[in-house]
Amino acid sequence: MSFKHDGIGAAIFFCIGLLFLLEGSQMSSSAYGSAVGAGTFPFALGGLLMGGSVCLFVESYVRHKTISKSSQSKLVKSDILRLGIVISSAILYAVFLEL
Numbered sequence: 139m140s141f142k143h144d145g146i147g148a149a150i151f152f153c154i155g156l157l158f159l160l161e162g163s164q165m166s167s168s169a170y171g172s173a174v175g176a177g178t179f180p181f182a183l184g185g186l187l188m189g190g191s192v193c194l195f196v197e198s199y200v201r202h203k204t205i206s207k208s209s210q211s212k213l214v215k216s217d218i219l220r221l222g223i224v225i226s227s228a229i230l231y232a233v234f235l236e237l
Contacts, residue, residue, distance in 0.1 A: 158184030
């Protein structure tokens with residue numbers, strides 16, 4: 139993917155993670171004396187999503203600086219094979235989930 143697409147995706151994931159973080163902090167942090175409450179999971183998920191989006195942005199920025207423009211636009215046969223494997227495994231997962 140190009141740096142533009144990865145950057146937009148990273149920004150969207152960062153905003154979603156920030157939304158999870160803010161909404162998770164408004165929930166109760168503990169229930170009946172327990173250390174884990176309703177807001178713990180969304181808060182942790184938002185932090186992980188924000189961290190992953192920062193990693194995606196940095197990785198795509200570094201890759202953009204090292205790869206030339208001519209080799210960036212080529213589509214390799216192994217990339218198509220990987221995409222096919224991911225799509226078929228997702229479809230099989232959905233089929234087996236319904237059984």
